[in-house]
Amino acid sequence: QTVLKYGTDKHRETVCSELKGHWVDMCMDKYAHQVVLKLLYWGSPKLRLELHGELQGNYRKLAVHNISSKLVDFIYASAMLSDSSVGWSILHELFTDEFKVLKPVGNAPLAEVLKGKKSRRDAIMSDTKSIIIKGFNKNCVTRPLxxxxxxxxxxxxxxxxxxxxxxxxxxADKLKESADGCQVLASMIAYGSAKNRKHIVKGLSSSCKEMATYQDTCLPVVRA
Incomplete structure (x- = not known):
């Protein structure tokens, strides 16, 4: 960790070359995940992209692990600010396991993916819902989820x-952590049944005052 933080780019490249092939396991380890975090903080764009390349094909597993989910959250949020294609490739993996073997589809949203795979629509939607269920069951409701x-x-x-x-x-309080979640919350309140609205509003009641003060989180409060 010290070498990654205080070393030169050459030192970091040497460390990363030695750890190549181990990044996935390290992401899920109680202590080793700190090394991955240091690489994400201090590594060059080239090294971070190499890390993403090694993690590809494993994001669906990493995103619902209690330790590695935080790293996936960091990688996704950083990528959406600097290289959205990386962020979308993570989302595509979370949609369905099929993207482990399918060619990349750029920054295509799920609606566009389904449009090109009408015969697979139900299977892909089922895969997508299953990762959502796992995320809630394992308390891994992060920004990519x-x-x-x-x-x-x-x-x-x-x-x-x-x-x-x-x-x-x-x-419902877990959805208020991002603009995406708040957008869905507002729609659920607007179009859901009275019983569902009651549950959602009850879950948000302790956070309403804070939510009302921020642009991204105030919409569910307005809808309620």
Missing amino acids: LAVIREYWGCASWAEKDGLTELVRTQ
Whole structure:
């Protein structure tokens, strides 16, 4: 960790070359994940991209692990500010395991992906919902997962929206952590049943005052 933080770029490249092939396991380790975090903080764009390349194909597993989910959150949020194609590639993996073997589709949202795979629509939506369920069950509701929820909601039928609302209504406070989550919350309040709205508003009641003061989080409060 010290070498990655205080060393030169050459030192960092040497360390990373020695650890190549071990990054996935390190992300899930109680202590070793700190090394990955230091690389994300202090590594060059080239080294961070190499790390992403090694983690590709494993994001679906890493995103719902209690330790590595925080790293996936960091990688996704940073990528959406600097290289959105990396962020979208993470989301595509979270949508479905099929993207482990499919060619990249750029920054295509889920709706566009489904448009090109109409025969696989139900399977992909089922895969997407399953990662959402795992995220809530394992308390790994991070920014990439909230983006997945936004994409799922935008493509869901009314029956699928009802199912998602029933899944998250008792844990609605977890959705307020990002603009994506708040957007979905506002839609759930606007179009959900009276029973679902009651659960959602009850879950947000302790946070309403704070939510009302921020642009990204005030929409659910206004809807309620």
